[in-house]
Amino acid sequence: xKILVCISKTPDTTAKIAFTDNNTKFNDAGVTFIINPYDExxxxxxxxxxxxKLGGTVHLITVxxxxxxxxxxxxxxxxxxxxxxxxxxxxxSFYIASQIAExxxxxxxxxxxxxxxxxxxxxxSIGGMVAELLDLPYVSVAAKFELEGTTATINREVxxxxxxxxxxxxxxxxxxxxMAEARIPNMRGIMAARTKPLKVVEPVAADTLTSxxxxxxxxxxxxxxxxxxxxxxxLVKLLHEEAKVI
Amino acid sequence: xxxxxxxxxxxxxxxxxxxxxxxYGASVAKQLGTAVNAIVVGEVSNDELASLGNYGAAxxxxxxxxxxxxxxxxxxxxxxxxxxxxxxxxxxxxxxNFSGKAIAPRLSARLKAGLVAGAIELPDTSNGxxxxxxxxxxxxxxxxxxxxxxxxxxxxxxxxxxAPVGGTAxxxxxxPAINDADFKVKVVKVETVSGEVPLTEAEIIVSxxxxxxxxxxxxxxxxxxxxxxxxxxxxxxxxxxxWRPHHEHVGxxxxxxxxxxxxxxxxxxxxxxxxxxxxxxxxxxINKDPEAPFFKAADYGIVGDAFEVVPKLTEAxxxxxxx
Ligand SMILES: Cc1cc2nc3c(=O)[nH]c(=O)nc-3n(C[C@H](O)[C@H](O)[C@H](O)COP(=O)(O)OP(=O)(O)OC[C@H]3O[C@@H](n4cnc5c(N)ncnc54)[C@H](O)[C@@H]3O)c2cc1C
Ligand SMILES: Nc1ncnc2c1ncn2[C@@H]1O[C@H](COP(=O)(O)O)[C@@H](O)[C@H]1O
Numbered sequence: 035x036k037i038l039v040c041i042s043k044t045p046d047t048t049a050k051i052a053f054t055d056n057n058t059k060f061n062d063a064g065v066t067f068i069i070n071p072y073d074e075x076x077x078x079x080x081x082x083x084x085x086x087k088l089g090g091t092v093h094l095i096t097v098x099x100x101x102x103x104x105x106x107x108x109x110x111x112x113x114x115x116x117x118x119x120x121x122x123x124x125x126x127s128f129y130i131a132s133q134i135a136e137x138x139x140x141x142x143x144x145x146x147x148x149x150x151x152x153x154x155x156x157x158x159s160i161g162g163m164v165a166e167l168l169d170l171p172y173v174s175v176a177a178k179f180e181l182e183g184t185t186a187t188i189n190r191e192v193x194x195x196x197x198x199x200x201x202x203x204x205x206x207x208x209x210x211x212x213m214a215e216a217r218i219p220n221m222r223g224i225m226a227a228r229t230k231p232l233k234v235v236e237p238v239a240a241d242t243l244t245s246x247x248x249x250x251x252x253x254x255x256x257x258x259x260x261x262x263x264x265x266x267x268x269l270v271k272l273l274h275e276e277a278k279v280i
Numbered sequence: 281x282x283x284x285x286x287x288x289x290x291x292x293x294x295x296x297x298x299x300x301x302x303x304y305g306a307s308v309a310k311q312l313g314t315a316v317n318a319i320v321v322g323e324v325s326n327d328e329l330a331s332l333g334n335y336g337a338a339x340x341x342x343x344x345x346x347x348x349x350x351x352x353x354x355x356x357x358x359x360x361x362x363x364x365x366x367x368x369x370x371x372x373x374x375x376x377n378f379s380g381k382a383i384a385p386r387l388s389a390r391l392k393a394g395l396v397a398g399a400i401e402l403p404d405t406s407n408g409x410x411x412x413x414x415x416x417x418x419x420x421x422x423x424x425x426x427x428x429x430x431x432x433x434x435x436x437x438x439x440x441x442x443a444p445v446g447g448t449a450x451x452x453x454x455x456p457a458i459n460d461a462d463f464k465v466k467v468v469k470v471e472t473v474s475g476e477v478p479l480t481e482a483e484i485i486v487s488x489x490x491x492x493x494x495x496x497x498x499x500x501x502x503x504x505x506x507x508x509x510x511x512x513x514x515x516x517x518x519x520x521x522x523w524r525p526h527h528e529h530v531g532x533x534x535x536x537x538x539x540x541x542x543x544x545x546x547x548x549x550x551x552x553x554x555x556x557x558x559x560x561x562x563x564x565x566i567n568k569d570p571e572a573p574f575f576k577a578a579d580y581g582i583v584g585d586a587f588e589v590v591p592k593l594t595e596a597x598x599x600x601x602x603x
Contacts, residue, residue: 047532047552051419071533131389153417153532153555157397158376162353162385171464172353174382177526187468192378193295193480195472195527197350201465211533212526243394247410247423252558258565258575263584266593269564270600272580277562279484279541280508280597 035090037081038141039114040134040148040160043098043105044070047153053249060154060249069105072149072210074112079214080179081147082113088181090144091115095137097130099123103232110227111219117230122237125155125246131163132240138168144184144203150175150210161208171205177212283309283316284369286360287332287340288351288379290472292324296481297375297437299335304435305373306336307402312371317341318449319363321348321356326451333449335442341367341454348458350467353382355458361390362456364430376434377480384434393430400439417532417555436559437480438538479528482511484541487530487557489515491546491567491586495523500590501545507597513537515547531556546586549574566590 045051045065052061069078081092094109094117096102106117120133138146146165151158158174165172177196178189184203189196191210219227261269273280285305287298302318309316318337320329322345329340341363348356360383364372372387374380376398388395396411400421404410408425411433415422472478479485486505488498498512505512512528519529530537532552542560546567547553554577557563565578568585575581582589 045416047555051416053420075533127385127395128389128392131385155415155422156413156417158381159385159388159395159397162382163389165354166357166386166389172382172386173465174353175378190378190382191527192470192472193290193297194476194478195470197467198469198471199465200468211529241392241428243388243392243426243428244396245425245427247425249415250412250421250423252419252421255577255579258578258581260575260581260583263582263589263592266582266589266596269580269582269593270596273541273562273564274600277541277579279562280600 035084035088035145036093036141036143037084037090037145037147038093038095038138038143039073039078039081039109040146041073041078041094041096041106041109042070042149042152043067043096043102044152044154047071051251057249058246067105069109070149070152072151074109075216076209076211076213077147077149078109078112078114079217080209081145083214084145084181093118093141093143095120095134097122097124097133106232107227108219110230110232111223112217113223115230117232119232119234120237121234124242126242126244127157127159128163128243129240131160131167133237134160135164135167136238137235138164146206148206148208150208158208161206165206168206171201173199173201173205174208175210176207177210179207179213281312282314282367282369283312283371283373284360284364284367285316285318285337285373286383287318287320288375288377289320289322289324292328294320294324294328294332295375295377296442297377299442300437300440301373301375301435302332302335302337303442304402304440308371308373311402311405317367317369319343319360319454321345321359323349329451330448333447334444336445336447337449339450339452341452343454343456345458347463350470351379351382352463352465353386354464355462356383357386357390358462359456359458360387363454364391370430372430372432374432374434376436380434384432388432391430392428393432394426394428395432395434396424396426397434398436399433400436403433414559418536418558419555436538477511479511479513479530479535479537482537482539484508484510485513485537485539486510486543486545487513487515487547488518488545489547490517498524500586504543504590504594504597507594507601515553544574545590547574548572549577
């Protein structure tokens with residue numbers, strides 16, 4: 035079994051969101067970066083579980099600058115075997131997907147896992163794009179992935195429930211909660227990660243289809259209107275007359 | 281040039297998020313001085329298809345193929361690409377729902393058409409094509425510019441209220457070649473809770489947290505939801521402990537919801553929870569701790585014990601609804 039896990043670097047979930055350069059750049063001063071939670075907790079851990087059960091290798095790929103290396107080292111510490119960093123800084127999903135697809139073409143993976151979305155740009159796009167570029171089947175927002183020989187049974191979220199899909203490998207899957215339980219790297223893993231291969235590759239030429247023109251912060255809330263617990267009728271009235279939501 | 285909207289259906293009924301996408305497509309078309317057409321795949325009645333005219337669609341291309349009652353993203357990508365070519369569509373719109381997330385990125389790569397996923401405003405076409413979307417899980421917005429000739433936008437559900445215009449769309453059969461061999465993802469089974477509104481489409485959501493102490497107390501949440509015709513949701517520890525099913529988990533690592541009204545009961549309002557609900561139009565918080573962070577994100581609040589306040593609120597709403 036040969037699995038590729040796509041790893042992205044995102045600000046910590048509690049990071050303060052602010053912008054610089056006339057609101058065109060994320061202000062990363064004092065921000066801790068983490069592996070995107072969906073990539074770490076679900077995509078990577080499920081890949082590791084499959085490897086532990088069936089044997090094989092787990093490769094990691096990230097498209098990013100040298101500042102992404104601590105993140106990819108952590109993913110190696112959790113149990114990835116080998117990592118690739120495509121040395122390019124881009125926010126365009128198609129550009130990133132093109133780099134991942136280019137790498138995957140030569141490696142013939144059985145499974146490519148991504149997270150369901152990044153928690154910074156919330157694109158939820160890379161997996162589908164990689165699948166199309168490689169002409170592979172794609173199952174998005176998967177909560178469960180079981181393998182029987184070369185046939186995967188995948189539970190995918192749909193409105194108000196789940197769809198159960200059956201697909202022959204190779205396949206691209208975007209992962210969410212339910213796929214696996216988060217793990218914490220142990221000392222042995224951290225030590226081993228230091229000597230695991232992390233290859234830096236230069237990007238191939240690819241189109242950039244989108245760019246971020248600027249960021250905005252939401253307007254501040256006016257402040258909460260408190261209602262006495264002994265006067266819930268007042269809340270009903272406010273919701274009807276003022277907020278007009280009931 | 282024209283605008284094309286992929287309108288997805290479940291069991292023959294066009295989804296609400298898809299109607300919102302059609303309406304959005306109609307507004308974009310108006311802005312660009314062109315027409316909007318829709319494409320629907322799977323078995324759907326003619327009346328249901330024609331009713332898309334109510335949201336501005338001029339014409340509906342219908343691929344009446346039973347194999348497409350469920351979505352195979354690779355196949356539907358080819359079908360939508362064929363429809364876009366036939367109609368000369370430069371702008372293609374999806375709902376940013378589960379079908380949209382499966383298909384729009386594939387189509388984007390196929391057509392080399394830049395994609396903005398989860399639009400919350402109409403595009404600004406005064407200088408290029410710039411679309412606003414949520415980033416940082418709703419903690420900020422980005423204006424994303426699409427530079428490619430063909431453009432794809434997926435519309436965040438529950439962002440644009442439906443305003444029917446009262447029209448009927450022309451329905452046209454469309455039969456692109458679809459090979460059995462292309463169905464690589466086989467849908468074995470679809471398990472949806474019938475009779476309940478999916479969380480992502482709900483107008484009102486009543487949500488419970490660890491403050492409710494245990495699953496046996498969820499009657500409180502359900503009774504309140506029932507009088508409001510609301511869907512129910514939960515914080516992550518609640519679904520992690522199995523008090524409530526996983527599909528009710530909202531927040532950074534769960535579902536993102538944008539109802540008109542979100543009522544949070546016994547939820548502290550951690551930043552990761554807020555990330556999934558801060559797009560709600562109105563937030564009501566019921567918490568016994570006046571320092572709970574959720575109050576900072578709320579429009580209305582009651583500082584009090586949920587076990588006393590919620591039954592009273594349910595009764596008051598019953599009276600209000602009866603009048
Ligand atoms: C990377 C990451 C991702 C996460 N993703 C999510 C996510 O997607 N969704 C999510 O919800 N959380 C998420 N979390 C967890 C989040 O940080 C909080 O721990 C969680 O939201 C707390 O849930 P809670 O508010 O139900 O429980 P608690 O924090 O325990 O709060 C319970 C609240 O109930 C109140 N209360 C107690 N008794 C009563 C009573 N009788 N009446 C009224 N109020 C009462 C208390 O005052 C308290 O405010 C994530 C955390 C991390 C680190
Ligand atoms: N720069 C990147 N390098 C490698 N993988 C990425 C990168 N960006 C996103 N991904 C993967 O694609 C998934 C979806 O990202 P997105 O489409 O940007 O929301 C993430 O969860 C990652 O698994």
